[in-house]
Amino acid sequence: MNIDALVKSFNEEDKDKFVSLALNAIENKEMDIPFLYEEVLKMLLYSVDECTTDDCIWREHRKSSMVRTVIECMYPYVMKIKNERKALNKKVLLICPEKEYHELGLRMVDDFLQMNGYETIFIGTNTPKDQVLDAVLSMKADYLAISVTDYYLLFEAQKIINLIKENTSHVKIIVGGNAFKGNFESIKSIGGDIYLETYQDIKNLREGDENEIIL
Structure with a gap:
């Protein structure tokens, strides 16, 4: 090619x-x-x-x-790969915070997660924090993935993370997007648990969840 x-x-x-x-x-x-x-x-x-x-x-x-x-x-090809993988029985809710309209990177992550056996709930752009919490609780998500492109919207992401952590004890927060590149200290400061950037990162996440299931 x-x-x-x-x-x-x-x-x-x-x-x-x-x-x-x-x-x-x-x-x-x-x-x-x-x-x-x-x-x-x-x-x-x-x-x-x-x-x-x-x-x-x-x-x-x-x-x-x-x-x-x-x-x-690509969706039919993603589904073919997903169906050939053992399901992890882990749910990931994927969102962008309010005022964030760049979601294509998050769409790619959604496909990568499905290809590695995760069940995904893609919500996408400009999602109010109360709606994120409602979705997390309704769908019984194990992970919340938040994508931020605009550095100035990290505060919006932090408000979502704070709300989730105030109302749940088990949900792990995944963060990613251009706002975190060269700005890794912000991952911890806003309450992120996991940073994902590449397909290999997602494969590593799967390996960790597989080991957790085995244990």
Whole structure:
């Protein structure tokens, strides 16, 4: 698979070609989902974030929608992998705090978790803290995963974490997103228990939960 062709179709905003190339690469086993997400899609999303021209906003939205379509097209492949893995009987609720609208990274994490045997409940962007608590309690979640892109929204994440910890004793808090890169001290300061950045991190989390089950 020529990654340059994927990048070229993305930069030219040729959605049909971009999606077709990504699907063909997975179908023909030229790359796997973790590689596609981490080495291609994340890189392309970072390039969009670095835009400085006057048309940045609408182009960012257009290109982000292209990435979203590819992720959604991966779902049958994600389910196939999930069905081949032993379920952990662990639930993860995935959210972004209020005012945080960047959720594509969290969508990738959702797929990675499912591929490793977790049951996921994806809520997504701009979720009020009282709704997060209600979902955690209603769904009996074992983990709450919070994604924060904007550094200035860490306080919103902290308010959610405080509320969860005041009302539960078993829920572990997973944090991730660009707001934590180079800012690892904030993970502990806002009450995070686990930081996840890569597919390998999620595989390591699974290994820990498997050992816990064995014990």
